[in-house]
Amino acid sequence: MAVLLVPTRRKQRMKMPPGGPGWRMRCLIGSLLLSLYLGSGLLVQVAAAATTRPPKHDDDDVSKTLLTPDYWPRFGGDRQVVLLDGLWKTAREEPSVNNVDAMDPHFHPSQIDTGDYTSIPSTVDQSPPGTLGYRGVSYFRRTVVTIPGHQPGARLQFQSCGFYCRVWINGHEIGEHRSGWTAFFLDIPPEILHTNGTQEVFVLADNRFNQTTAPVHTGGDFWHYGGLFRSVEWHGQSSKQYNDWPWRLYVLPQSLSTVHLELHLMNLTTQGLVNNITITFDNATQDEALHLSGTAVNGVIDLGIHKVPHPRIWSTHDPQLHVVHVELHGAILSERFGLRLWTVDPVTTRIQLNGHILKLVGYNHHLQWPETGATATRDQLQLDLQLLQQAGSNFVRGAHYPQDPRWLDLLDEHGIVAWSETLGPGVHLEDLRRPLFRKYQEIQMKEMLDYSLNHASIAFWGFFNEGPSDTEEACLTYYDNYNLIKARDKTRFVSYAGNKKVDVCYGAADVISRNCYPTWLSSYTNPDAMWNDFAHQVKTGVFANTTGKPFLISETGASGLYEWDHNETAVRWSLEYQARVIAEDVHVALNNSFISGISLWHFFDFKTEDKFEHDTSCDYLPDVYPPTCGYIDVNISTPHLRPGGLNVKGIVDYYRRKKQPIFDVVALLFNATRNSPNQYELSFWNNINHTTASHRHKKNEQHYNASYLVQQYYWKQKQQRQQVPKLRHGRIRD
Structure with a gap:
């Protein structure tokens, strides 16, 4: 039996409060917990109590199961590689305690009583939309059984640890890390390993925003998760080599x-x-x-x-x-x-894959799920992949951080092109001026390249989403990142998704990428005119350093509440309005020969960060799962708000329910553009009972008129509404 080292001291305030991170045990059914929450009005975090007590058998043995990583790369031969996923002991600071110094040089693991249990990987701050998750310091402890006797050392690899993490082996600190979304490793000196073959791993994780401990966590409109939310690996050995x-x-x-x-x-x-x-x-x-x-x-x-x-x-x-x-x-x-070549056609300035022009069509995609936060199960990853394929996607922009290796493996296997970028939405010029930010930006860039370089699906390396690219001073750091990438990898494109009206840093990009939301967030009211004009200006070199470079729409779209198919009092937030806007964006992207692709924002509705959480509220219907709003308070004139704590620009909702008609419209258009058979039965189109004739663009590109599809759908819906008998004074009107 593995022996867990017992702490010699106990600090009372470290005891796990109800609602701790242990609630995400894999044996619990998340959807049931959320359903109970909705019906009873209790906080979902109370579900944590179900896993905060130790198991009945082998209380101190949390290292019985030896697993090996199921993602690439793979290790074999004399190397001993153990996946440390599973049951860990845990504790965390009380939410009211905010002054804990996570960098305290006098801190020692023996001060902490990890009397509760949680599963790893998991997030410490999972909470429903519209509620703030935990921010603070958490602790994790487990034992590792290794080969007894003297060992020449070992390596501990984390696929993530957020935001700021410190690591101890057998009470000796071996290192720290300050970027929550990149994989990293720490080497373990042989002199601190126990010869009895039982080693203790202790991790401190701080998920509070702080310019010192979390210098590259600059914010952004999505929930930044913390804890050990991806796998942990032990790389041991018995060889002197x-x-x-x-x-x-x-x-x-x-x-x-x-x-x-x-x-x-x-x-x-x-x-x-x-x-x-x-x-x-x-x-x-x-x-x-x-x-x-x-x-x-x-x-x-x-x-x-x-x-x-x-x-x-x-x-x-x-x-x-x-x-x-x-x-x-x-x-x-x-x-x-994978053997593939990315190039640019010198005549059309379009992106080419293996010598053939390829129109990229797809979505931005966070790694976030209602029940598990940033920690995806295999089934969750497979479901999102299946939905992306149904929606006709051949392109996924990984927003806004390096991606889970299992997700990249799936994209490799299914031929979906990927964009991988460093954490960095919310970056301002003041951040680029800070030496600590620039230092850790370089570190996270190197780590992203180290752990993702062999993925065949990745075509783009990115950084600084919507950063300060309108100032010459900022361009210095943009060029630093561009040159760092190119020194390592000249086989892929480098780009950044900009949103400034005047951008002066395009020299630090191989592909010009732009985020804009015509008719939703921007002053542009005509998506067709806006995107056509911008594409023409890129093509003709109106903007400096754009000549000969492809143009990509990296973000565009509009919001739509899943429950509001047709809403006359808040038209702007209805699915009908969302569908009409997105249809125009897609139409111009598919039919303009100067546009290399489009990634809609976003594939699913997702949980937002603190400052957006309480702008609106949702009254959920009791005893209904997935959660469904019966009433939602939303300011119809303010598109920046996040109804119910969600960014609702997805074509599926947070629970992966399809929003119609836009899911089917985009699926039809994207699949047609890819020249591949439709993989999804377009039920709404069958109901319309109308066959759309294919049209030919002046550049001989087949396309469908997106706006016409949406118009036909709502014409049919209106006809159906008019045919339904209406109630008058409690009786059916004749």
Whole structure:
């Protein structure tokens, strides 16, 4: 039995209050809890009490199950890799205690009584829309069973820890991290590992906004989650060659049959010649293996360019993937990659995939779910992927932070192009002036590249969503990030989603991307004219540093309340208004030859950050799940508000219910644009009983008139409403 080290001191104020982070045990059914909340009026966080007591058996043993990561890369051979997902002990500060110094140099894990339990990964601040989640300091503790005896060291890898985290092994602090959405690792010195094979991991996580502990968390219109909300891995070993084991093998396609290989060793100080590196592709035999040597410079070995045997091409229609294995000193590392090339057509300035012009059509997509916050289950990821495919998407913009590796794996496997960007909405010029911000922006950029570089789906690296790109001073930091990316990866595009009327930093982008909400947030009332004019100005070089660069609509859309299909008193917030606006945006994006693509904001309605939470309120219908508003108070003249604590610009709602007709309209248009068979039965269109003739754009691009589809839908709805008998004085009118 693994022995959990018992704390020697107890601080009373550290005891877990009701409503702590333990409520998100995987054995609980989140939807049932939320349903009970709606019916009883109790806070959903009270559900935490269900998991704050220890299990009946083996109270101190939280390390029985040994798991291995089910996402890429994969590790094998002599390497001992254990996924630490599962039951952890936990505690957190009382919500009323706000003055805890998370950086206190005198803090020690023995001060904390972690008497409660939670599942990891999980968020510490999950709460329903319209209610503020927990902000404060949380603590996590568990034991790890390793091979007894002396060990040459180990590595602890976190796929995320937010916002600010400190880590101890057996009471010894080994490091910290200050970006909540990027993966990172900390090395464990051999002298602090117990020879009895039982190690204690202790983590402090602070999810409060703070320019020192969370310098890149500058805010933004979405809930910033905290805690250990992605997986944790223990990389152990029993070999003295541990430092020369392969850590990552980065694979960058140079053509549709060749790749450049760069091997990173566990020890980033390794110098000199390294022999006996074995490389195999896919299911190749040892006779087909490459036996290489290379010179390590700071633990990095350039292995050069190699031809992939039997090359298969990755595309949006046929996403073929390869696996490359590297073996060194008994440790095996397997990386997955795709052979594809991103270029720009010199005549049309359109984006090309593998030499063919590709219109990107899709959505912005947060990683957020009602019951689990930022911690997705496999089923949740699969459902979102299925809905995206039904909606005709071949493109997903990962907003606004580096993505979960399991999500990127799915995009790789299903041929959906991805945009990956660093955390950074809400960045202002004052942030760029702060040395600490610039330091940790560089760190999170490097970490995003380190952990996502081999994903075939990623075509764009991004940063500073809606940042201060209208000032020359800001451009210095924009160029720093652009150059950092290009020094590492020249096979993809670099872009940033700007929203300034005058943008002077376009030199720091390969693709011009713009966020704008005509008829909703901006002064533009005609989406067709606005987007056509902007695309023409990019194409003709009216804006500096745009000549020869593709143009992408990175955000656009409008809000629509799921419960309000047709609302005459608040037309602006109805699904009808939303559908008409989005239809115009989509129509111009699909039919303008100068526009390379569009990502609508947003795929689903999502929970917003503190300052937006209490602008409105929703009275939920009792005993109804998914939660449904019976009445909602909304200021119809203020589009910046967030009804019920949600940004409601999705084409599905927070609970993934489809908003009609816009879901079906966009699905029809996007699927037609992709020249692929419709994967989704368009029920509303069948009800209209009308077949739309395809039209030809002057550039011979097939399209449907989006506005016409919406118009026909509501004409049919109006006809149906007029046919329903109306009540008059309690009787059906003749």
